[in-house]
Amino acid sequence: MTATTDHEAEVLGRLSVLDRFLPVWIGVAMVAGLTLGRTVGGLDDALSKVEVGSVSLPIALGLLVMMYPVLAKVRYDELGHVTADRTMLVSSIVLNWVIGPALMFALAWLLLPDLPEYRTGLIIVGLARCIAMVLIWNDLACGDREAAAILVALNAVFQVVAFAALGWFYLQVLPGWLGLDTSTLHVSMWEIARSVLVFLGVPLAAGYLSRLLGERTRGRAWYETAFLPKVGPLALYGLLFTVVVLFALQGDTITSRPLDVGRIALPLLAYFALMWVGAFALGHRLRMDYPRATTLAFTAAGNNFELAIAVAIGVFGVTSGQALAGVVGPLIEVPALVGLVYVALWARRNFYPADAPNDGGRPDPTRRTA
Incomplete structure (x- = not known):
């Protein structure tokens, strides 16, 4: 078995069974x-029968359970440290909040001109920047864990402030301005803001208070090695529960139009x-080292x-095409970003030979991971 094959097996082995087979689940x-x-x-x-806003209580609980563990992982006390690397900060903001939404807007209109509900759903996906499993992919690719956590925290805060305004801008x-059809869109900035405030x-x-209280009472080591x-x-359990309910309500639409998923x-x-x-190439062009270029790439690509x-x-609504487009997202994202982990490790060997270990690509056991 070659060293590269060994490392591929190790990458998969570092994922839990639930993470490794998430597309299957x-x-x-x-x-x-x-x-x-x-x-x-x-x-x-x-x-x-029981709703939170316009969302039924079971689905609302599933969505909240999805979000909490991810946000509980963020080291909020390190958010201010990101300003020390202005190049990465500015690059991440531009990629996440200018280029990413604009690119998804363009792709949605280009490839789904006749499917307005799915197109709108994808535009919403483009506005929802990474705060979830990107930490897993970044870690597997030997990116900078601390920088990733800081950028994730920054995105989480930024979404609370800017998501509603950007949604209104890109949807209406x-x-x-471009002369495109907006007759099927009936979205107010307040409707989007309300959903963001509740579900983010x-x-x-809760995530901030969990870390604050957990570290004060038991310490960071206990919080990150025992509690988290x-x-x-729970994040993936919440996702799977929500998928079950969504597809239970979307059954007629899905079975009558299976090609829409494709x-x-x-x-x-x-x-x-x-x-x-694009993000990895930008990081390389800006002379970032491999861990930071990789972190920039995964935090830009993840949603x-x-x-x-x-x-x-x-x-x-739960039976809308917009909701279906969001549900299809993780089904595609997981295998795509796992594949990009291997692309990143290949790029390290070819573009950052000084950062690559001598064992054919296996992670350096002396590398700091905390």
Whole structure:
């Protein structure tokens, strides 16, 4: 077995069973949801009896459970340290909040001109910047863990402040300027802001308080080695639960138009590839070392599908095409970004030979990981 093959096995081995086979679990959740929707009558009415805003209580709980563990992992006390590297800070802001949303807007209109609901859903995905599993992919690719955590925290705070305004701009203002059809869009900035405040603001506050109180009472080592591993899987459980419910309610749409899922996947694949390669090339051009260039690339390419799903459901409803586009997102993102982990390690060997270990690509055991 070659050293490269050894490392590929090690990369997969560092993922938990739940993470490693996440596309499979999402597929199983989809099938389970479709089956549930066909066998349980009156499910839609039952789910809508108790609502949080315009979202049924079971789905709202699933969305909040998705978001909390991710935000509990962030080291909020280190957020201010990002200003020490102005090059990375400015590059990340431009990639995440200017180029990323604009690219997804362009791809959505280019590849889904006749599917306005899915197009809108993808634009919402483009606005929801990475705060979730990007930390896993960055770590597997031997990126800078601390820089990734700081950029994730920055994105989380920025989304609370800017998501609603950007959503209004890309869904209503910009299409109007370009002469594109906006007759199917009935979105207010307040509707988006309300969803962001509930489904990002609440878990963000909970995550911040968890770390603050946990570290004060038991210390950072206990918090990160004992508490976080216990609550971490809840994010994926919440995602799978939400997928089951969404597909239970989306069954008729999905089974009648299966090719739509494939069409939603195409702009997502193009987006991941273009954002990652472009960001990595920018980092290399700016003479960042491999860990920071890799972190810049993964934080630019990753998206917060949990928030996108929450906003799509809150604004357009659980059975909307916008919600379906958000659900398809993680099904495509997981294998795409795992593949980009291998691309990153290949790039390290070819473009950063000084940063690559001499064992064919395996991570350096002496590298600081805390």
